Amino acid sequence: MEPEIVFEAQQDPTFYDAVAALPEGERLRSCLQCGSCGGTCPVARILQHTPRRLFAMVRAGMKREVLTSLTPWVCSSCYACTVNCPAGIKITDIMYALKRMAIKEGLQPKESDANRFAEQFTDVVCAHGRASEFEAMMRYMMFSHPGRLLGKSAVGLEMMGRGRMPLLPHRIQGLESFRRLVARARELDEVKP
Ligand code: SF4
Ligand code: SF4
Numbered sequence: 001m002e003p004e005i006v007f008e009a010q011q012d013p014t015f016y017d018a019v020a021a022l023p024e025g026e027r028l029r030s031c032l033q034c035g036s037c038g039g040t041c042p043v044a045r046i047l048q049h050t051p052r053r054l055f056a057m058v059r060a061g062m063k064r065e066v067l068t069s070l071t072p073w074v075c076s077s078c079y080a081c082t083v084n085c086p087a088g089i090k091i092t093d094i095m096y097a098l099k100r101m102a103i104k105e106g107l108q109p110k111e112s113d114a115n116r117f118a119e120q121f122t123d124v125v126c127a128h129g130r131a132s133e134f135e136a137m138m139r140y141m142m143f144s145h146p147g148r149l150l151g152k153s154a155v156g157l158e159m160m161g162r163g164r165m166p167l168l169p170h171r172i173q174g175l176e177s178f179r180r181l182v183a184r185a186r187e188l189d190e191v192k193p
Contacts, residue, residue: 019066022101024089028058036081036086040083072098073112103118126179129172130169130172
């Protein structure tokens with residue numbers, strides 16, 4: 001990994017407080033920089049920054065570097081780091097919060113468009129009340145990689161043949177209530193600092 005040099009003028013002194021104000025963010029101030037999080041993470045090998053390093057960057061006001069990091073998008077939400085953190089930091093929840101912040105700020109990792117897939121996936125869940133892998137994948141490929149759609153079709157067809165990816169989405173009962181719930185949650189998220 002190439003070393004990051006960030007000059008003081010590029011740092012955002014308000015960023016640490018902004019992250020601390022997120023749900024479960026305040027505990028971040030207790031980070032001991034012990035590294036247990038990275039040591040227990042099953043995907044540490046492919047994380048751009050371990051949680052320990054990412055939180056040190058938050059503390060240093062490296063807003064752009066944190067919000068464009070691949071780490072929150074690669075995190076598989078297994079909660080191993082959260083369970084093992086001696087400071088009781090809800091690391092996984094902070095990863096989600098950083099993703100929401102990155103989307104709001106219009107920032108995304110340079111090396112990946114995982115955030116676009118996440119947005120398509122969320123839209124599908126909002127439309128049906130549950131996930132539809134086929135629709136999420138189709139939307140993502142059509143909007144982000146239309147030229148690769150044909151090349152991936154063999155995998156999709158095989159999954160469908162094995163009953164692992166139904167063509168039609170299943171809708172939940174009470175879909176309207178679910179949509180109202182999501183709309184309210186988004187409204188609340190908007191008014192947060
Ligand atoms: S395990 Fe917790 S205290 Fe230790 S570096 Fe990670 S976040 Fe900080
Ligand atoms: S929740 Fe994410 S960061 Fe934490 S151990 Fe699991 S994959 Fe790693």
